[in-house]
Amino acid sequence: MSVPAVVIAAPASGSGKTTVATGLVGALRAAGHRVAPFKVGPDYIDPGYHGLAAGRPGRNLDTVLVGAERVPGLYAHGSVGCDIAVVEGVMGLFDGKIAASDTDATPSAEGSTAQVAALLGAPVILVVDARGHSQSLAALLHGFATYDPAVRIGGVILNRVGSDRHAEVLRAACARVGLPVLGVLGRMDELSVPSRHLGLIPAVEHGVAAVSAVDAMTSLVAANVDLDAVVAAARSATAAPPWDPATEVGEFAATDGRVCVALAGGPAFTFGYAEHRELLDAAGADVAVFDPLIDPLPEKAAALVLPGGFPEEHAAELSANTGLRAAVAERVAAGMPVHAECAGLLYLTRTLDGHDMTGVLDVAAEFGRTLTLGYREAVALTDSSLWTAGERVTGHEFHRTQLVSGAATETSAWGWRSWAGAPVREGFVHGTVHASYLHTHPAGNPQAIGRFVRAAERFAKSYGR
Template sequence: MVNSVPAIVIAAPASGSGKTTVATGLMGALRAAGQRVAPFKVGPDYIDPGYHALAAGLPGRNLDAVMVGRERIGPLFRHGSAGCDIAVVEGVMGLFDGKIDMNGAGAASAEGSTASVASMLGAPVVLVVDARGHSQSLAAVLHGFSTFDSSVRIGGVILNRVGSPRHEEVLRQACDRVGIPVLGSLPRMSELAVPSRHLGLITALEHGSRASEAVDAMATLVAEHIDLAAVRSLAASTVSSEPWDAAEEVGETAGRAPVVAIAGGPAFTFGYAEHVELLRASGADVAVFDPLTDGLPPGTSGVILPGGFPEEHAEQLASNSVLLADIRRAASIGVPIHAECAGLLYLTRSLDGHAMAGVVDADARFGSALTLGYRDAVALHDSVLFEAGARVTGHEFHRTVLLESAGGQRDSAWGWQNPSRTADKRVVREGFVQGGVHASYLHTHPAGNPKSVGRFVDACARTELADA
């Protein structure tokens, strides 16, 4: 077997330490130095991988052990890093922070943490430390992180937001005291900040040329202040599994090539690279369209409306009346439609007062509370994606709420235990299953549920045959 591509995991003691700047900058700087870089992000994040893709010139991919299962992390890493010289993996939250009370019960869990993924990959961790307020006590912090879990190796530290040459000198002495090499020291800067909104950074696609400029600035900063040769020398991986293969995951296909239209553009940016690969392996002809300006592609036999920020583009989405009519008609004749989060909002009657497709009997509005967390969900009804009773682990991440009609009847897509920490353990019923429509707030990772992709494409092929 070909040896696994060497990897480096960029982690931090806590969120907000500068992981994204360092990881994205490293990807860009290594690429500029002639390396083919495989970009990865730990966890369910959709936004950081967009910046990673700009920096590396390859699709940003996720390594989420909660969503896809531990057994797929190595294979997905091998698949996403094939043909590359080095992999850079950006962590999530603090190094040892993982899935916490997935459904509101039990103790905190390290499952899915950056540390657990680094251990699965056999890759060293580079700890990015926000140096503001740190001096000699940094030695104690590093000692704790380096000895907390023997399966995780802290291979180096990058000092971020360093205030002065004297400050750097003191910090380096602290690192020397615990024997952890300093790979670089970044000064305090503000011009690299990428604008954020209610769910995190503004996506790279929406940010346009400014995103490219920010990524270039990150790469320049890293190239000037981080020892790239030391990073390359430190990188390693012990993954021995075979690469993930979409065709093996979906098995035999029906031999048809239905056109599956996937919404893209600035309003629908949340998706996993493996989704398209699984669709194609299942026999689909994938066509991307922008709901801000386009109609459905000719011959469409199935529609996928992924996550994103439709609330930021509601007026323009509402103005594309041709597409809204196309979607309504497709739903009315049973064309399979898979809608996640933003896609669900697009199917409602209205979004913040702007007319949407009206497929789902509800109105959506922007809310004040963030709904966030993993969900252990059960499919409540047969659909174009799942059989009733199928179990998945998904993720909610939204600030919008649905206002349904009083007394309205619907088949719910999912059921899960109330994630609240209170004693209320009722089953939450969420989402819509009606005809060929499966619409829900729940994000799922197709690589964790590959058979659902094949099931969807089969339903699209049957629709094509019925309409022929």
């Protein structure tokens, strides 16, 4: 039997899902449970707080990036050894990828919390921002409870309640539609976590303050939510064989022993999925994590992974590590494969906000005013160490920087159509370098990881590593 789960959702963004989900993970753990934390959608930041609360990695469940068929297996894989799982939703309960036309619309949008809850067979606990609500809350809850028959609302947590009398009125509204109230949280502004242009500051950057914030969320939920009722509401998720990275990589795995793949981490490169490292390992890589702010390039590195993050917040420190910048440029010139996404792309430019970067790509970048955000249906335009031309992927853009000079199109990595239908060419294939703003989920594209490790194997032989 699979591990029971509850899904923490809300009618809209900004209702307090992250506070409740993180606090619930911490409170259940403090009560003796082994908790598996998950986040619906492509978000990299919330899982960091979940991981702090759970003492194990937070993972993502994104049907758009990995395919709906993989989600039950990824859930089973991520909940091994646990007795309960907490899945935090994304945006409003039924919000997800916007359909291309009305004819594509379904009650639960692709990538929505509701779709994932239905796939897992798990009940939804709805977090409602109570500010401004009174008896009419019953009508809102009735709509959410009946909108999609595949989704079951198991209870309500009332957030930002103004007084005992306010709570009494809201409880009556919930009872009117037959939904139990599992918790009541007051207005606690002191629990806010500092944010920046793309959301919360990642837990690894926020350091001790992140731990304190998670402790505060845990205490708040433990004192105001009926944990026994939450555990009773949890239901075993749809049974599925656990996702297996070795099976996924399969024939694409390296064939000639282990090879070192350097993986950038630390405060500037915080965006990544736990399954990425697992797939690299399954494909034959010994993964060496290093911090580009302070560390040299791992000596035996035969390939380099530069994930997303916030390099614009650390541009001066990245620039100051001149030894690493020179080593990356030198090894790339010798043919080392590089997989760079978003922050990684910026690190490979000539300059970022005027600070010298590695110069691997003859472009400059700067922080911009416009947030670029959304799923992209992309096709590989050029053969690379990860993709073959014509291969199709679904990725996600999430950045506020832009390339301001030298963005040649003849080596573009990806092509797609904008919302208005205009052709878009994006990213670079430069020798053995694949660099792009597009984030992909390795679990949805395991063959690319296998190819990348094989390319590292070939480079190691030629470079004597």
